Amino acid sequence: MLYSYIKPTKKSAITKDFQLLALFFGISFTMVFGFYIFLVYMQSSLSSKKEEYIKESVALTKNIQNTKENIAIAKKQLALSQQMQTKNIILKDSIKNLFDLVPDTITLTQAKIESNALILYGSTPSKDIYNFMLQAPLRSIFHKTYTSFYPTQNGWYNFVSTNYLLEDELDE
Amino acid sequence: MFSSLYPKIFISIVVGLEKISIYCEIFSKNKLKKNFLKVFETSYLDNQVEAYIQECIKESPIYYIAMLDNSTMQGAFNSCDDATIRDMCDINKITYKCYDTWAYYTSKYDLELHQNEYKNIGLDLIYSPFVILANFFVDKIDLGIAMYALVEETFLTLVIFKNSKLLYSEHINMEYQKNKSPLNTKTQDDSQNLLEGIDLDSINLDSADSSFSNLVEIEEITFDDNGSLDEFDSLDDSTTHLDIQKVEEVLDHNYERFLFIQKALNSFYKDDSLESDFIETIYIADALEIDSNFRNYIKDELFLNVIIRSIDLPKEIAKLAKVEIDAI
Numbered sequence: 001m002l003y004s005y006i007k008p009t010k011k012s013a014i015t016k017d018f019q020l021l022a023l024f025f026g027i028s029f030t031m032v033f034g035f036y037i038f039l040v041y042m043q044s045s046l047s048s049k050k051e052e053y054i055k056e057s058v059a060l061t062k063n064i065q066n067t068k069e070n071i072a073i074a075k076k077q078l079a080l081s082q083q084m085q086t087k088n089i090i091l092k093d094s095i096k097n098l099f100d101l102v103p104d105t106i107t108l109t110q111a112k113i114e115s116n117a118l119i120l121y122g123s124t125p126s127k128d129i130y131n132f133m134l135q136a137p138l139r140s141i142f143h144k145t146y147t148s149f150y151p152t153q154n155g156w157y158n159f160v161s162t163n164y165l166l167e168d169e170l171d172e
Numbered sequence: 173m174f175s176s177l178y179p180k181i182f183i184s185i186v187v188g189l190e191k192i193s194i195y196c197e198i199f200s201k202n203k204l205k206k207n208f209l210k211v212f213e214t215s216y217l218d219n220q221v222e223a224y225i226q227e228c229i230k231e232s233p234i235y236y237i238a239m240l241d242n243s244t245m246q247g248a249f250n251s252c253d254d255a256t257i258r259d260m261c262d263i264n265k266i267t268y269k270c271y272d273t274w275a276y277y278t279s280k281y282d283l284e285l286h287q288n289e290y291k292n293i294g295l296d297l298i299y300s301p302f303v304i305l306a307n308f309f310v311d312k313i314d315l316g317i318a319m320y321a322l323v324e325e326t327f328l329t330l331v332i333f334k335n336s337k338l339l340y341s342e343h344i345n346m347e348y349q350k351n352k353s354p355l356n357t358k359t360q361d362d363s364q365n366l367l368e369g370i371d372l373d374s375i376n377l378d379s380a381d382s383s384f385s386n387l388v389e390i391e392e393i394t395f396d397d398n399g400s401l402d403e404f405d406s407l408d409d410s411t412t413h414l415d416i417q418k419v420e421e422v423l424d425h426n427y428e429r430f431l432f433i434q435k436a437l438n439s440f441y442k443d444d445s446l447e448s449d450f451i452e453t454i455y456i457a458d459a460l461e462i463d464s465n466f467r468n469y470i471k472d473e474l475f476l477n478v479i480i481r482s483i484d485l486p487k488e489i490a491k492l493a494k495v496e497i498d499a500i
Contacts, residue, residue: 005269
């Protein structure tokens with residue numbers, strides 16, 4: 001039974017000093033915890049970035065590889081084109097030389113240029129003109145020369161001249 | 173949750189005429205760790221008293237300050253019924269609480285005054301002297317009819333119980349009453365019952381017609397060779413060194429108390445509304461270490477059996493406070 005006229009005030013074990021202490025501890029803990037959360041977030045963020053960078057790195061490496069292959073192909077193509085260009089130049093020169101070889105009196109109707117052979121089709125007023133004007137330089141150039149004449153109605157001769165370069169003799 | 177980590181402090185304040193008693197008990201895990209009492213020579217809460225109390229409560233935030241209500245306007249009702257109490261007084265001016273079948277009350281204004289005076293340190297509990305008295309004699313109250321008195325420095329609390337039922341109560345501020353000159357009230361009718369009081373002015377020892385001539389002759393007070401008073405053999409040697417004025421004051425106060433008790437008994441017996449049985453015993457809770465003269469006054473003049481128990485008021489209040497706080 002309560003005998004007092006008045007009720008006692010509520011007493012709190014949490015004194016002002018304790019409250020102050022709790023406040024400081026609370027602030028410190030909050031700061032430490034906040035920093036911990038920040039670190040966790042940063043770690044998570046960096047982990048995801050790392051994965052992206054790894055993927056990017058793999059992609060770039062693959063890209064580099066592809067580029068290298070492309071460069072190699074391009075180089076090959078360049079070499080090929082250069083080779084072809086050289087060959088073309090040689091061929092052009094060869095054709096120029098050939099046409100320089102053919103005198104005015106002889107008419108070429110077809111020329112087949114092969115890797116180690118030259119086949120000429122044409123017409124000549126006479127066999128002698130062909131032999132002296134064209135056959136001689138051809139012989140000086142090619143290792144083997146074969147010529148066939150076919151008389152025409154107008155007294156000229158169509159000829160087929162087959163000229164070969166032998167590889168063995170080329171290597172020598 | 174953290175309360176159990178701190179000790180509990182109970183402070184009781186008893187305000188006397190010119191002194192304040194501050195009693196402090198410190199409990200740790202429900203065991204009394206230490207207790208101490210200090211008395212200040214002042215009757216109000218000054219800086220010194222406040223500083224002392226602050227020092228006491230510094231040890232723990234769980235402290236309770238209890239005080240004995242020393243209001244003049246306080247008393248008890250013989251009923252706890254709200255309607256009955258309303259008929260007796262203006263309920264708006266008092267605060268009352270029930271105790272079994274009776275109630276004790278005090279002035280609301282005085283309660284606020286106490287709380288205001290102690291607002292710096294905070295007052296938690298205020299107890300009525302009637303509660304102290306009832307609890308102190310709890311083993312006697314239900315043993316028939318008897319009068320119970322709490323004797324404080326300037327207060328006298330009187331209650332008559334019959335089998336735990338309160339029949340009569342009175343709270344007397346002796347200083348206040350003295351100023352009102354109650355002791356000088358003369359009876360006009362000489363044939364009034366002796367219990368109503370003795371008219372001191374009418375006593376004429378020298379007169380042959382005096383009724384005293386039929387009584388045992390009053391011995392003349394004489395001094396022995398040492399200069400001490402023979403009749404006052406209850407006074408020990410230390411009192412011979414007291415100021416004669418103080419001795420006279422003590423004797424005067426004892427007689428005053430006796431007269432108040434006598435007057436209370438008269439009122440009780442005269443009141444037709446009360447079940448006024450004859451009272452044979454008075455139980456006195458003595459907070460002052462009153463001398464045997466008081467006992468003799470009552471025994472000889474009122475023909476009552478006197479049983480005096482010493483009461484340590486600050487301790488009793490602290491005990492009551494602890495029981496109440498533990499019960500909350």
